[in-house]
Amino acid sequence: MKKILIVDDTPQIIQFLTIALTASGYEVITAGTASAGLELARSRDIDLMILDLGLPDMNGKDLIATLRPEFAKPIIVLSAHDQEIERIMALDLGADDFIAKPFGIGELLARVRVCLRTPATNTTPSSRLVIDTSAHQVFLDGAPVKLTPKEFQLAQYLSSHPGKLLTHRSILKEVWGPAHVEDIPYLRVFIGQLRKKLSLGDLSPIQIQSEPGIGYRWVLRGTS
């Protein structure tokens, strides 16, 4: 049974999260403060952490920064809509995903499932699109697609994290290098080209979803 740690200072939110996650077959541990959360994350064998950014005793970002070096498991951040900067910083500090408050439980459970999926099952399950990493080739409906090296790297990086939100900075850093983490317009152009070349429209089984102001998500429809 996967163990989930919830760190939130609102009892009502802890309550329904606990009920829903338990009913979904997870084991739930809760903490009302950042310090209690830190201690539980260190001492117990946690598989995933759900963290509210607005904790009374410590900023959520600081908690992530403190915890990240020793805690490799996914962290999902709960945040308000107007905390966009906080949210981006949290993601850049190593959070895996975020959910804006208020949210429906279905949305949260989907994010939890994505985060807990093991990398082994992460091969692209689409019959239409095949990314051959060793040959540096992409096939759409069996026909090879001509991608530039950067486009290929981008497609490869996104598709290797299906369902996961990748921030602009992390994508730019991975594909273009640390010197280019601010070149967001650049990234936007490449995403546009990739969508066109791979025919990733609104109805295609694979989509590159944009999280405005934050980053992109490689979504396999029907699975997330």
Place this chain on the structure above:
Amino acid sequence: MPGAMALLIVSTVTLSLGGSLAETDRMLLYLLAVGCAAWMGGLVPGMIAAVLAVGVQNFLFAEPHYTLFVSNPRDLLTLGVFLAVAAAIGALIGLLRRERDRAFDQATVLQLLSENAQDLQRPTTGEAVMAQTAQSLARITLEPVLVFERLQGEPQLLLSLPERLAPTAADLQAAAQCLTYRTTEAATASGWSGSAFTFLPVSGPDATTYALGYHRLPDAHPAPARTAAAMVLAEQAKLALERLDFAARASEEKLRAALLASLSHDLRTPLASILGAATTLKEFSGQLPPAVQGELIGAIEGETRRLSSYVSNLLQMTRLQAGIRLETDWVDLGDVIGGAIARAVQTHPDAKITRQAVDLPMIRAEGALLEQALYNLLDNALRHTKGRITVTAGIEGKQLDIGIHDQGPGLGALGPAGLGLRITKGIAQALGGDLILSDHAKGGLSAVIALPAPLSDDS
């Protein structure tokens, strides 16, 4: 005066020494006297002393003695050369003296101005700024100072130095001119009718304007430096007023940002709980035991009540800010307190509230508004402490106090005032009273709504 004295001394000395003093020595002594006069009195006394010295020597020593007639043409030449030399020395020393005085004066004024600039960092109100400026102005001009402000279109004396100084009608008129047109009103010359004060306008960034007046300076004063200094003082005061206004606006802005943040948190948290609990019920209703379903429904109910009280707070705030008139009526204070406690218990089921208020009067208020104010205080207390909360009410003199006392961490833990406390203060003020927060003697926070007590013959 100093010139005449010096000449008198020199004359006495030379006469008493009689013939033992050579003519050149005598003349040097007189030159010394002229020099002294010029140093002590300045340029004009120096020149006068030079002429006098010639006259005295002519009278005492040039033949015939004791007349101003000079018989020997050689003496005439000597006296003429002496006059030229004495006048030149007198003029030079006099000018030197004047320059020295000016330099000293300038240094003093600059010193006072820089002290004033430093002292102006401290005041926190416009009046304090003007008080400081007036004091510096009096120290620089060494003359009386008047400061006026505009009150309902009329000039109103803010302060005077010395304190008992009363402005004349002419002063008032000049100040009114200065305040209305925001121009400098110069003092009339000595001996003419009109104000003896020069008024400088000092206007802050808001509508406030002050007239800074100083008494006309005596002619002997090295005036230019001091007149210029008065203008610099007015400019410094204006800058200080601008700084005050800026600081006030910055803190207001900060407060507004804090309020907005707490507002967004207060509204979003119950919404998140309600949506989460509702979707959980929808998703898992089949799997959840009835007790758990009940818990979720209870949470939805409680959070909806909480949200509802925030929303009514918001509406009340909008109403108070829009300045809509209160609909006051006679209400039973006991009922209002009871209503607020009942609501607090609904949102905080484990609340421990004691009521120490009996025999409460009817008061004129808007019941719903006052209940909201009391509920806000209870809610605030319940969020900060699990301990017992005491509600008191009583009349003391002309004041009706309704107090909420908790056992929490007290004033220090309040942080930026949230929406609830702000509304409560607003409501108390709208009802003619105020909200007073203080640390309780036995620990915890005391929040007291102080209202004007109802008149006994009315109730």
